[in-house]
Amino acid sequence: MKISIIIPTYNRAHIIVETLNSVSNQTIKDWECIIIDDYSTDDTDTTVGEYLSQYPDLAFRYMKNERSKGAQGARNTGVDRAQGEFVMFLDSDDLLLPFCIEERLRIVEEHKGYDYYCFTTYALMPDGSVKSKYKLCSPDSDDIERFLKFQNPWHTMGCIITKDAVNTVGYWDEKFARSQDSEFYLRLVLQKNLRGYKACHLSYDSLFRSSYSQASVSRSSVLSNAIQDTYYTYLNKVRKQLNDLGLWAKYKESYVYFSFYIYSRFLMPKGKMEDRFFNIYVDLMDEIDVPAYKKEIYRLYFKHRGSKAVMNSRILRLFFKSIPKIFILPSSREMLW
Template identity: 30%
Template sequence: MHPLVSIIIPTYNRAHLIGETLDSVLEQTYTNWECIVVDDGSADDTETVVIDYVKRDSRFQFHKRLEKYQSGGNGARNYGFDVSKGEYVNWFDSDDLMLPDAIQSKLDAFEENIDFVIGNSLNFDEEGVISRPYELDYTIPISAESFINQTIGWITNDVLVKREVVQIRFNEQLKSGQEYNFFSRLLFITNRGKYLKKDVSKRRIHKGSIQVKLSSSKQKTLQLLANEIFLWNDIKEKANRNIKSRILKRIIRFSSETTATFSLPNYLVSIERTLFFSFRWNVFICFNFWMLSNLITGKGYFFIKKAYKILN
């Protein structure tokens, strides 16, 4: 059996790098794959570069993101998934590199009761390998709680997943943090994953990354707050008390560093209802005293600290 593997690559203005990525796909020892490149509105020669690969090898496809999908990498990822046909799916970034046996190694690791396999990555820059995105502790069980608690983690590139269990979409409103959101939700569908104790990809670190653009402390805090609020909205009906507590603690902490929460009344209502019905009433009171104090005086850290402590 040689199942079809869909490699889905969103791209934007990567004409100078995507050729290296596609070459690394061509070098795969496993050959039954389709590589779907979805362009998110590039203004450079990305299309020309990719079309050259399409002409040379019919396993490559080039698509332009349709307007019904929101602009950004997540809209492109969702569109790529919708047009893909593989029994297994591997999303990948257009500036990173697959090691030659990446797909074969992950496929070989599947067993009857496994829904996804997680490999390892190496970070690299112009000077060579510099670090790892994550240092995996293989003794910690794969679960939504462990992932949300950030005691385990991985990057999208390194996951090969059975198509049949992908019952969710990438959140197209998120501009970063999509891995945290997507895999947190996937783990509520299945935690039947397996670690492949092997490097399967190289992730490029460069100055144009979203992480570098989020340079200011306030920008980063706003993004972290948005990520937690979106995740809260996605999983609040499924999560146990420990997971809810963890997410609420982060929302409270990030809220204390910015007033952005006040512009999200629908989420505030949801958060407050949970604080009132699922946790101690004094957490609810502390959170409200903080909001009131912050609006009037710009202060109120005492109440945030108190609420955070109670949730511990």
């Protein structure tokens, strides 16, 4: 059994060697590592080439795109070339602990028959400390609800997936400018015919950097129009998926949270709210009669259209913090109706 580790990279010559070292230092060699350079303009190709020449016996493969495809396109290229039974998506500044692959394959052997396996990842802070940020919770936690509430239960590299399951899910959506990870994994957990195992009892086996200032494959300079297009597509896509799967009644309140979070976190800071988005929220307000939700959307919509004062960071923070107050726990939800 082998895992194909897929690493998309863009202008990471200064840091990718640390990531490659963490792969090289695995306690077992049942892996291949496919590095997809998304048309970097720095010395990534030279840096990676020199590194790979030092380890000719290790299963590294490097290829450079002839044009930029973004992180999703690079990952899809890696999937097409993967020869392992499982694939794992690693960013070019992530780190695997030495036992990561061995422990994950041990779990697969002990719990056979699943299509994907999820593990705990911690954040590597700028001061060198580690911090828990993604929590698998209990094996019975509702992962669909958690993804809808942007409480992702695992990090991008926290999951290994059979290549067949990736084909079933439909690869990464290359049109998405943001939230690609959430979108991909939400599609994964929405697949009724795919089963996942969550290794909640294990400690963390990998680290992601909590912040960085250099360029990444996700391209922080993506135009706001592309970001708005992404979230418009996301809102409609998820609702259609829930309807098609007969899950709308069960998750419609989580979807309200999902839409509210997108509005407050991503859409409102990008400029004036377009009518196409407002129509989505009006439709939700007609179907889900939550007075607090109606009040907030209308108030912020008209303030946003009529005054730039709403862009004040303090107001944004207050609005963002109001989400858990509006969408409270089910035990006291009757207070909203």
